[in-house]
Amino acid sequence: MLKITRLKLGVQIVFFLLIVYLGYAGVRLIEWKNISLVLPTLSCYYTNHRIAQCFIRSLQEGLSAGWKVGYSTLLVPVILLVIFGLIFGRAWCSWVCPLGFVQDLSIRIRKLLKIGYYNLSDNLKQVSVLVRWIFVIAILFIAMGIGIPHFFLKEYQYDLITPFCQICPSKQIFPFVEGRFKEMFTVDTISTLSAVMSYLAIGVFVFYLLTTSFIRRMWCRLCPMGAILGLFNRFSFLSLRKEGKRCTKCGVCQRSCPVQVTEVYEEKKKEKIASSDCTLCFRCVEMCPEKDALKVGLFKFPIARSKYKRFLQSSAVKVTKLQKENSR
Amino acid sequence: MKTNNDPKYLPTLDPAEKDELQKAFKAGVQKTVAENIEKMKQVPNRPKAMEYFDQVADFFGQREKEIREFKAQGGKVIGFACMLAPVELILAAGAIPVRIDSGFYTPSKIGDRIVPVEVCPVVRSMIGLAMANLYPYLEMCDVIISPNTCDGKTKVCEILTDAFPVWEMNVPRIKDTPQAKSYWLEQVKEIKGKIEKLTGRSITGKAMRTAIETTLKATAASRRLLDLRKGSPLISGRDAMLVDQMSYFDDLKRWTDKTNLLCDELERKAVDKSYVAAEDTPRILLTGSPMIWPDCWKIPNLIEESKPQGLIVADEFCSGDRIYYDPVGVDEGSAGDMLKAIAERYIMPCTCPCFTSEDGNQDRIDKLLTLVKDYKISGVIYHVIRGCHLYAMEYMRLKRLFEKEKIPIYYLDTEYSREDSGQMKTRIEAFLEMLATKTQTDDLY
Known part of the structure; x- marks a missing residue:
């Protein structure tokens, strides 16, 4: 009998290779009539040659471009999200997401060393749910704010462009995976705000590293993509x-x-x-x-x-x- | 083996009287065992692999010698009074686990000297065994682990402290809260420390892993036997109950092998269609207070020997199918995780009525309903030995529910003594007659 975990590992490896390394084989962003493929999973902008877009990235880009230009570009990503979400629910997180795979690897290493893990208490679990929705709301607020002319956030459009991607741990992980170690902890010094965001990103990454092995799938509990996909779990076919x-x-x-x-x-x-x-x-x-x-x-x-x-x-x-x- | 000089409960018996009691006990037990086995041998097409279990069933046989030799070489024997004691930890420390629940009638009369007759006979019998040093497996115990589950078990182990060192485990009565789980885990950790101290061996992750593997294999074998009982009658209920109960003191690895051999034979019998009873025999599910070998074999004997006959296809006894049913589910291989898995295995899926919750012992009801469905049960016999209050008190709820589901259920309250055999026979026959007519009429329409 095929072990589910083994099957999952296989699927994860395949998708990891596809999403991260297919670009090296010459495949570029998969597009059809200027509409690019948007996955409800990390397909990170910070990989060298991405083949698809992360939904969170598209969301931020679309919203911050303002309602005249940007909002119409969101139609396709949202439709794709609904389709993908309705079919698979949050299975994207555990079967496809490259960051999920990286987390699983660190858990596997810990298992091999026969070290135990920690569980979040019920209170902390609630906090983690709160945090992921704060991420979602913050993304919506900042990205929409930038899109509104004369709103105060407009001033910071170059510092806060795609704010979540600036602090997401995959910003450090994918350069690492691809061997571009120099690009890992880059600090943007254009303005104070972007420097702050860079340090915040490093902070988030350190948090990720500290928790990844010892609290199982910690990032998945905080991820805004997971929060949005979680809404579909109730209706998903799988x-x-x-x-x-x-x-x-x-x-x-x-x-x-x-x-x-x-x-x-x-x-x-x-x-x-x-x-x-x-x-x-x-x-x-x-x-x-x-x-x-x-x-x-x-x-x-x-x-x-x-x-x-x-x-x-x-x-x-x-x-x-x-x-x-x-x-x- | 006295732990303190001033006994709290147990009086010191005159050596001559003790000697007499021991002789009478041994002769009596061997007679009962032989009688019961003789009755079980009357079953047509009885599996040959049962011979091994017949041998083990004689308490004064090969296994007693084995344990004595093991003890002579410095090995430790750890007794446990209830199935909630973590067997894996005992195995991991290289000690022999022996379950000391007593199914003997004569010692219960000795126990009457200390506790009133209203107390459950398992308890009275255990007291009698300890008082006159009758039962070899109890006598050989270096220590007794006593999870305080039902009222009887809670107190009997206090009484046994006069004769043995007893390690008590405090069982949380409401089991599925996080507090209860962590509390129980602490109890298991404490017992682990005590076992390590007694045996002088530390229970490493590797030892635990091997022990868990042993019980997982035993569980697999036990479940295999259960599966075979789902279909046509291949084995009598008494035989299956005996197999289950021999895991009380038999070497677990050997028990697993022999059970697997039995299953192999049953599979062959299934092909040959050599059944132990007619295929339309009413299928009985037993539940309630445990039926312990040898003196509590009265009811199963009556069920399977009465006319019309009944066939016991499943039970929900802590002395039966439940012993090795629930596996230790280890998610990750770290020592802490294994210990947690062992701890949870003992209380979480346990359907003992000593547990309670807001929705009642719903797990037990669900389990029984599933058994009724899976084993195509025609009727349920609810066995209560007098003094077993927890099972007696849960009956009414079950009765209501089963009547709503149109599953016949019958309450039998009995004792270890054989005085009520005639009455029991009449009652069982009446119930089985009802079931048999029901099956026939069901066939008609």
Whole structure:
């Protein structure tokens, strides 16, 4: 049986190579009649040759160009976001996003060293949700503000152009991945504000580095892209489904969830588990020891189910030489 | 083996009386065991692999010798009074875990000298065993781990402190709050420290990993047997219950191998269609107070021997299918994570009625309903041994729910003694008759 985690790793590697390195093979921004491909995932501007746009980048660019010129350019990105979001929900975060992959790598390294992790307390979890929405609101406010003529933010349009991208940790990570180490901690000294933004970016990056291994998927909990995609989790075609009656409430799903979703453990009545935190990585499905209790659903059809055999395969304690393969 | 000079509960018995009691006990137990096995052998097409479990079922056999030798070489034996004790940690420290729940009738009469007869017979029997030093597996224990679950278990281990060192574990009665989880984890950590001190071996991550692997394999084998009981009658319920219960004191690896062998044989039997009962035999689910080998075999014997016959296909006993059902789910391999996984495995999926919450013991109800569906149960027998208040008190809720779902459920309250056998027989027969007619009429329409 194919392990979900292994499949996911494969998908992540493929997308990482596509998004980061396809540019080196000569592919440029994928466009059709001046409409470029916009993905609801990091496809960072700071890579050398990006093949697609990050939705957050498009949003900022569109809004700050003002309603006359810019807002019409947002139509395609928003339509693409709705389509992608409706199909896959936040699965983009755990299966495609290159930054998510980089985070998974650091978690894997920690696992190999057999070091434990920390969980956020319930309060801090709420704070993280708040932070990601503050990011969204700040992006909207600054970018729209720049777009309004005679508004005070207009003055700072060159210092605050695409404000989130200026502080996003991928600004340092992708130059690193591509070997351009000199470009990593550049400080913009054109004005005080842009210098402040540069130092803020370094601060965010240091925070990222400190937390990446020890709090699982910390950046995903703060990412504004995740906040927006999370809205689609409720409606997405790909979903996490649960048969509450079969759940023994053993709590394994809750413990193995990298973003500490509690609904998957608590919910006993609703069939669809739609938490805006859930990145649909389906670690819970493979770790669930109860047959058919958790399912990966496409619409209402289950495409993968939890079973004891899958559990044994995915558990960190490997069971070698099980006398005869168990049918569960 | 006394821990203090001034016993709180247990009186010192006259050595001559003790000797007499021991002899009588051994003879009595061997007689009951032989009788029960003889009855189980009457089942047509009984799997040959059961022979091994028949041997283990005799308490004074090979396994006792093995443990004695192990002890002579300086090994430690750790007894535990309830299935909430973390077996993995005992295994990881290289000690032998032995579950000391008692299913003996005669010692319960000795226990009557200290506690009133209203107290549950498991408790009275355990007291009797300790008082007269009857049961080899209890006698060999270096220490007893006692999770304070039900009222009986909570107090019996206080009484046992007169004879053994006892490590108590405080079980949170409301289990799924974060506080309860961290509290229980602290208890498990403490027990881990104590085990390390007793055995002189530190429980490393590697040792824990191996121990978890052992129990995961046991769980896989146990679940395999359960799966085989979902279909046509391949094994009698008593045999399956015996297999489950022999994990109380058998070597877990060997138990796993033998259970797998049994499953292999059952798979072959499924192909040959050699069944232990007619295919339309009413399928019974047992739930409630544990039925412990050998003296509590009265009810299962009656069910499977009565006319019309019933077939026990599943149970929800802490002495049965639940022992190795829930696995330790380790997400990451660090020592802390493994310990957390071990701790959570013991309380979180546990359906013991000693747990409570706002929505009641909903987990147990869901589990029972799932069992009824998966095992195509015709009727549920709710077994309560007198004095088991927690199970008795949960009955009414279950009865209402099951009646709403149109699942026949029948309450049986009994004792370890055989005095009520006749009455039990009549009651069980009446229930099974009802089920049998129901299946027949269901077939008609």
